[in-house]
Amino acid sequence: xxxxxxxxxxxxxxxxxxxxxxxxxxxxxxxxxxxxxxxxxxxxxxxxxxxxxxxxxxxxxxxxxxxxxxxxxxxxxxxxxxxxxxxxxxxxxxxxxxxxxxxxxxxxxxxxxxxx
Numbered sequence: 882x883x884x885x886x887x888x889x890x891x892x893x894x895x896x897x898x899x900x901x902x903x904x905x906x907x908x909x910x911x912x913x914x915x916x917x918x919x920x921x922x923x924x925x926x927x928x929x930x931x932x933x934x935x936x937x938x939x940x941x942x943x944x945x946x947x948x949x950x951x952x953x954x955x956x957x958x959x960x961x962x963x964x965x966x967x968x969x970x971x972x973x974x975x976x977x978x979x980x981x982x983x984x985x986x987x988x989x990x991x992x993x994x995x996x997x
Contacts, residue, residue, distance in 0.1 A: 907949040909933045910994040913969030916979035921959040928954040929967055929977030933994065939967040939977070 910933035917939040921927060927940065932952040934944035941954035955977050959965070968976060970983040982988060 907932070907951040909949065909952060909971035911970045911972070911988060911991050912938045912993070914983050914989055914991075914993070916966040916969050916983065918964055919967050920964055921962065923959055923961045926956060926958055927977075928956045931955050931971060931976065933971045939969060 909931060912930065912933040912935070919939065929939055930937070930941045930945070931954055932945040932949035934948035935942040936944065945952050945954065957977060966979040968979045968983070970988045972982040972985070972988060973980045974982065
């Protein structure tokens with residue numbers, strides 16, 4: 882897999898941007914308590930939702946622009962056609978792929994955000 886954009890704003894990584902003050906860095910919300918199985922195609926560009934606000938999970942629909950400024954989608958291009966498991970809890974340590982973090986008690990007990 883080729884990652885095109887792993888860039889989250891400095892604030893999302895816990896580092897304040899120079900010249901700006903933030904009270905609390907934006908945090909992703911849990912979109913699902915399990916991963917999404919997705920058939921990906923080699924060479925096609927994908928944008929995984931990193932904020933959890935997209936109504937098109939697990940992919941970005943631009944909701945982060947209003948709901949979570951400072952969190953950007955992770956763009957990637959698969960090198961082969963295959964089924965992948967994309968993270969739904971947005972807590973993975975290997976984005977955009979599920980690493981099992983959704984099994985943690987904190988994730989399983991968390992309330993899912995209300996989807997309008």
